Amino acid sequence: MQFASRLDNVETSAIRELFKLLGKPGIISFAGGFPDSAMFDVEGLKDASQKALTEEAGGALQYGATEGYEPLRNQLSSFMKTKGVDPSGLIVTTGSQQALDLLGKTMISPGDKVIVEGPTFLATIQCFRLYGAQLISAPIDANGVKTDELEKLIAEHKPKFVYLIPTFGNPSGAMLSLERRKKVLELAVKYQTLIVEDDPYGDLYFGEAPPPSIMSLSKDVPGSRELLAHCGSLSKVLSPGLRIGWMIAPPELLAKATMCKQFSDAHTSTFAQATAAQYLKSGRMPGTLAHVREVYGQRAQAMGAALTRELGDAVSFTQPNGGLFFWARLTGANGKLADANELAKRAIEKLVAFVPGAPFFAEKPDVATLRLSFATADIEKIEEGVKRLGQAL
Ligand code: PMP
Numbered sequence: 001m002q003f004a005s006r007l008d009n010v011e012t013s014a015i016r017e018l019f020k021l022l023g024k025p026g027i028i029s030f031a032g033g034f035p036d037s038a039m040f041d042v043e044g045l046k047d048a049s050q051k052a053l054t055e056e057a058g059g060a061l062q063y064g065a066t067e068g069y070e071p072l073r074n075q076l077s078s079f080m081k082t083k084g085v086d087p088s089g090l091i092v093t094t095g096s097q098q099a100l101d102l103l104g105k106t107m108i109s110p111g112d113k114v115i116v117e118g119p120t121f122l123a124t125i126q127c128f129r130l131y132g133a134q135l136i137s138a139p140i141d142a143n144g145v146k147t148d149e150l151e152k153l154i155a156e157h158k159p160k161f162v163y164l165i166p167t168f169g170n171p172s173g174a175m176l177s178l179e180r181r182k183k184v185l186e187l188a189v190k191y192q193t194l195i196v197e198d199d200p201y202g203d204l205y206f207g208e209a210p211p212p213s214i215m216s217l218s219k220d221v222p223g224s225r226e227l228l229a230h231c232g233s234l235s236k237v238l239s240p241g242l243r244i245g246w247m248i249a250p251p252e253l254l255a256k257a258t259m260c261k262q263f264s265d266a267h268t269s270t271f272a273q274a275t276a277a278q279y280l281k282s283g284r285m286p287g288t289l290a291h292v293r294e295v296y297g298q299r300a301q302a303m304g305a306a307l308t309r310e311l312g313d314a315v316s317f318t319q320p321n322g323g324l325f326f327w328a329r330l331t332g333a334n335g336k337l338a339d340a341n342e343l344a345k346r347a348i349e350k351l352v353a354f355v356p357g358a359p360f361f362a363e364k365p366d367v368a369t370l371r372l373s374f375a376t377a378d379i380e381k382i383e384e385g386v387k388r389l390g391q392a393l
Helices: 005-009 014-023 042-061 069-080 095-107 120-129 147-157 179-189 213-220 250-266 270-282 285-314 340-349 379-392
Strands: 093-096 111-118 136-141 161-164 195-198 229-234 244-248 314-316 324-332 371-372
Touching: 005 270, 042 270, 069 093, 069 244, 069 270, 093 250, 095 120, 095 161, 095 195, 095 229, 095 244, 095 250, 095 371, 111 120, 120 136, 136 147, 147 179, 161 179, 161 229, 179 195, 179 213, 195 213, 195 324, 213 229, 244 250, 244 270, 270 285, 270 371, 285 314, 285 379, 340 379
Parallel strands: 111 136, 111 161, 161 195, 195 229
Antiparallel strands: 093 244, 229 244, 314 324, 324 371
16 A cells, blocks of 8 residues: 555554563563553542533533533643643643644644654654654753753754653653753743643652643743643543543644644543543542552652662662653673663563663664663562563673
């Protein structure tokens, strides 16, 4: 078959290929990018969906507005206000993944340059490439994107926009410092560049809350708000199956994105939206957040301790303070492996899986890197899995 030429730039994700091996009996997987299904507040969601059907069946089962179901838009707007964000114009999307797709669709013409972090979310790389973007990779450290390097790249490439996951990034787990957040806003204004803040993990912190979102900080930097888009999601804290995400952006951009969404899925499932709205209204969210923060926090601690114990100086990493991931680098110390692709193969033999880091780089892949999720295995499995990893090295 003669497929559209836009597909020439993308290939199926290396991660998906790896997932085929995860069915092996006895395997401990640190490979997934999803939350633990045992953490879903099933009772709360049962109540919420019941209420959606008894109190508002007409709306919950009917076609709805492309911008989103009004009760959910109101609930999400209140949620964002509690986080210091002016949610004007917020639209509901089918997961934040759709928000990224709509941004690609509305902003990227073939050949346009987009700056992303190196490493960044794999599905974003693929989505933006599908629209013909030329991706430029900005280096990061434990404090997120290096803003001095970012400035040089913006000045040189004049990108269509900059895409960042500033809080507990996937895969990096890094948290952009307050100082750098402010710098990003200044860069937006100085170079009149759109900044996209993808924030599905910001509520998933383990100790102290992270600095306010870039969008919330835009109040302090005149002229920056018009240059920001912010994507949020209920996937990591409540349920990815609901497919509820949202986007806040300048009105002109939101209008175009809404138009594109109309051609794409008309609207996000009204039943899912009504359920999510009822859930947020029920007041259970703070309890749910406290629970996921505690459990994932313990798992992250356990994984950090196990990595230090079992892999020692063969690996370097920064302990994440939130999110779902450890981002680690093989050092090659004492003749141990420094290639994560090779380690992934050996690890599967030892019945433990993780994702090699190279595919997360839009440019200049670092083959020594790897991503380990601590979300879906309990502490005992984490300890056993990391031990197996140490044996595979
Ligand atoms: N952005 C990032 C950084 C992610 O890690 C994910 C999920 N893995 C998404 C967006 C998409 O999430 P969802 O569509 O479920 O909201």
